[in-house]
Amino acid sequence: MSGTPTPKQALILWCLLGRHGSALQSTLVPRIDKADREALIAGRxxxxxxQGRSLRLTVTDKGWAWTGEHMREPLPPSFRVLQDWLERMQADLAATGRTxxxxxxSAPEEPAPAEPRSRARRASSKGSNSKGSKTPTPKQLRARIESAYLALTRGERAKAVRLSALRAGLADLDRATVxxxxxxxxxGDRTARLSQFSDPKSLDPAERAAAFSPAGEPFHIIWIQS
Incomplete structure (x- = not known):
C-alpha cells in the first residue's frame, strides 16, 4: 500500500479505536474487505x-500514531458526521495537550467465557429441590399437598389417604420438601392431621418407606377436613 491509508482504511482504524484499539473483525461495521485489511497489515x-472463527484486529503503535496525527484525513463521504467529530476532538486535544x-x-476487562449450558443449569438449580423444580413456599406447599390429596379422593374430604399415595402424587417434589x-x-394445622395404621402388621414395605417419622414415631395416613 502507499504510505497513507485510504479513506476506507482510515475508517477501519477509527472503528477499532472506538473499541479501544482491538476487536473481532466479525463485530465491526461496516464490513471489512480483505484487501483493505491486508493493506493495513502490510503497512504495519x-x-x-x-480467534475462534473470526480474526482479532489490533491497531499497532504505528496505527495509533498515524490516527493521532491525521484526525482531519478524509473518510468515506457517508461518514461525514464522524469526520466532523474527529476535527472537534483534534482541536480539543491540541488545546488540552492530551493524547x-x-x-x-484502556480497554475494559473482557467478560468471562459463558459457562456450558449443563453447568449453568446445575448452578441455576441451587436453592431448588433435587428434582429441579423451585422449592415452594410453606403456603404453596400446603396447597400442593391438599391438591394431591383431593386428586386421590376425587374431591372428597375427611377421607384417609396413605402417605405412599400422596408422595406419588407429589413426585416432582423431593422427600425433604414433602x-x-x-x-x-x-x-398444628387445624384442617389436616396425620395418623397411623391401627394394625402395624398390615404395613407393607412401600408403606413403611413412605412413612413420615419426625421423632421416631411413624405416620402413614393423612386426613384433610376442610
Whole structure:
C-alpha cells in the first residue's frame, strides 16, 4: 500500500479505536474487505490473529500514531458526521495537550467465557429441590399437598389417604420438601392431621418407606377436613 491509508482504511482504524484499539473483525461495521485489511497489515498499521472463527484486529503503535496525527484525513463521504467529530476532538486535544490514547482510555476487562449450558443449569438449580423444580413456599406447599390429596379422593374430604399415595402424587417434589409440609401439618394445622395404621402388621414395605417419622414415631395416613 502507499504510505497513507485510504479513506476506507482510515475508517477501519477509527472503528477499532472506538473499541479501544482491538476487536473481532466479525463485530465491526461496516464490513471489512480483505484487501483493505491486508493493506493495513502490510503497512504495519494493523495486526491480526485468529480467534475462534473470526480474526482479532489490533491497531499497532504505528496505527495509533498515524490516527493521532491525521484526525482531519478524509473518510468515506457517508461518514461525514464522524469526520466532523474527529476535527472537534483534534482541536480539543491540541488545546488540552492530551493524547489520543488518553482520550480513548484502556480497554475494559473482557467478560468471562459463558459457562456450558449443563453447568449453568446445575448452578441455576441451587436453592431448588433435587428434582429441579423451585422449592415452594410453606403456603404453596400446603396447597400442593391438599391438591394431591383431593386428586386421590376425587374431591372428597375427611377421607384417609396413605402417605405412599400422596408422595406419588407429589413426585416432582423431593422427600425433604414433602416432609417439611407434613411437619407443618403436624405442628398444628387445624384442617389436616396425620395418623397411623391401627394394625402395624398390615404395613407393607412401600408403606413403611413412605412413612413420615419426625421423632421416631411413624405416620402413614393423612386426613384433610376442610
Amino acid at each position: 498499521y494493523l495486526e491480526a490473529e485468529k 489520543l490514547a488518553e482520550l480513548v482510555g 416432609d417439611a409440609g407434613l411437619a407443618a401439618i403436624l405442628r
